[in-house]
Structure formats: C-alpha cells, structure tokens
Amino acid sequence: MAFIDRECVRQLIEAPDPDAALVFVRGDCVVLPAAEIDDAHQGLVIIRRRDLTAQLHGDTITDQQLDLLAERLDNVVHDMGA
Template sequence: MSMIDPECVRQLLDSRHQDATLVFVRGDCVVLPAAEVDDAHRGLVIASREEVAAQLPDEGPPDEQALEAVATRLDNIVRDLGA
C-alpha cells in the first residue's frame, strides 16, 4: 500500500503557498508552507513543490502517469525514512 499517492502530489502542486512543502505526519501526507514546519517535523519533510515540479515535464499540466511516477518516488523516500 502506498503512503504517498498522486492526490498528495496534486495537493502539493495546487497549494496556494509559494513555499509549499509535503510533510508525512502520523501516516498522512500534509501540505504546509515551509515556514510552518517546526523542528519536530523537519525530519519528516518529503519534498518541496519546487523539487516535485522539477521532476515533471515542462509542457502543460502533468498527466496522471507523471503524477503516479512522482508519487512512487516520494513513497520510496517515506519508506526510507522508516514510516
């Protein structure tokens, strides 16, 4: 079972915050502004919107396949963190 899915990636990309960050908290992906990530959760940061956007094609909005590929990579990061 995936911990990070395409919907998590979509939420990160669609966030209204310029510094949107994906954080894994108690089994859920949460999108927060980077300034709101406290010391207790800093180690649970998975990726910033900028990092995720760099993994996506430049032309047009990402399709489901691209979101799925990024979600799989982010899911592996979460697993490496020991979640």
C-alpha cells in the same frame, strides 16, 4: 501499502505557497505551508513544492506523471522508516 498517492502529489503541486512541503506526520502525508514547518517537522519533509515542480516537464501534468512521482515519493517515505 502506499502512503503517497496521486492526490497527495496534486495537492502539493497546487499549493499556493511555493515553499510548501509534503510532510509525513503520524502516518499521513500532508501539505504544509513553509510557515507551519517547525523544527519538529523539518526532519519529516518528503519534498518541497519548488523541488517537485522542477521535476515536471510540459504544461500539462498527466495522471501517469502524478502516479510516477507518487511512487518515487512513497519510496522516500518507506526509506524514512514508515
């Protein structure tokens, strides 16, 4: 079962806050602005927007790139014990 899909990744990339993060909360992945990531959520951060965008190359992001990133990030969630 995948926890992260292409749309999760797209939402993070399009987040207006450059410090936003994809966070695993109660079985769901949500994009939170940096100001909403408190101590309780800090250990649940999968990736921050700035770190994700550093992995992207080119001006156009394809669905294939999004799927590949989603698969990698989904592995991170599974490694967290989900």
